[in-house]
Amino acid sequence: MLELLKPLLFIVAATFAWWLVITLDAFSIRRPVLGWIYGVLTAEWGVGAVNLSLGRILAFGPTVYAVRWKENIYLGMVVHCTGNTLGIILVGNLVLGRI
DSSP: OHHHHHHHHHHHHHHHHHHHHHHHHHTTOHHHHHHHHHHHHHOEEEETTEEEEHHHHHHHHHHHHHHHTTOOHHHHHHHHHHHHHHHHHHHHHHHHTOO
16 A cells, blocks of 8 residues: 555655745745755764764665665665765755755
């Protein structure tokens, strides 16, 4: 049953994200909100040589899912590289002022 709902959940999530971006843009608060989210996700905590951030912790979940439950290390590498690429694109757009 859950397998049948996954495409619908993806469509609902994508529609909500689109609506949220449009609404934030209409109120002219998209840049401050995205800047705050970026700050929260990239804030680093560290002890010695170990540094953690909320974004890295959240990105770890899909990688573990891809490797452990799907039993495919190559899929885990693809998920990891995709997450890095999306992060670079997001940061690049924030720096260039396109978001």
